[in-house]
Amino acid sequence: MVRRFSEETNGYRWSDMSVLAYKPDGAHFKGITRQILFGEAEDLVCQLRYFEIERGGHSTLEKHQHEHAVLILQGRGRVLVGEVVHEVTPFDLVYVSPMTWHQFRADDRDGLGFLCLVPCNRDRPVRPDAEAANTLRTHPVIGDFIRL
């Protein structure tokens, strides 16, 4: 089966595929959508998702036991992995190891779209508690970057 790609004014789209909310609700992310490219309808052990962040938007700062395998598909942005902020452009690869703080931010003048591969059977993300947030906020590199 083939799903056709098209670039619409509101973002990347595939035939017969729903654009989903990134998460139910929250103030810890901004301007981000989710599409499950593979692994929802199919009997796969992994899901391949496509996330698209509007210019100036960001994903949730979080960590979890499962790994992330990311390929940037379009746009420009920065990603925090552990204590390092990386600039990313298409088709850079980003690997996030278990229990590593990470956050994706789109550029202020450009959105950011990326594929993210995860196991279907995975743990729930954890957000920083008050103490961890304080430590992250005062970190010389991370402090300016993160959005909580």
Added chain:
Amino acid sequence: MVRRFSEETNGYRWSDMSVLAYKPDGAHFKGITRQILFGEAEDLVCQLRYFEIERGGHSTLEKHQHEHAVLILQGRGRVLVGEVVHEVTPFDLVYVSPMTWHQFRADDRDGLGFLCLVPCNRDRPVRPDAEAANTLRTHPVIGDFIRL
């Protein structure tokens, strides 16, 4: 960890990543390379590979129990899935269900590069035996397309 993408004259490349032979040897494929983007060094349940086929080249016609989840990354080509030949362009999605004959062919004037997601724990591909090859060769749609 981030691996940087670069487009070289001989194809798509990522930092510190080896370009591998598609398969050890054989006359049943032509002009195709393989790079394991995720799942070799990492502790993932899936592998994400990038295959690149030169203009006029093709993958092996085969089938297997494990599923393929494919995203076209560059170029132009055609793919046989079961009894249907699809034209594909970037970022079309192709899903190959278990035990379905499939073959990728690059366009004669353009190469074809695609991501292919598979489980790490998977069965070996099967090629058509003499009887199956004969059936496929005489099929009205498949016959002209396949390269054995």
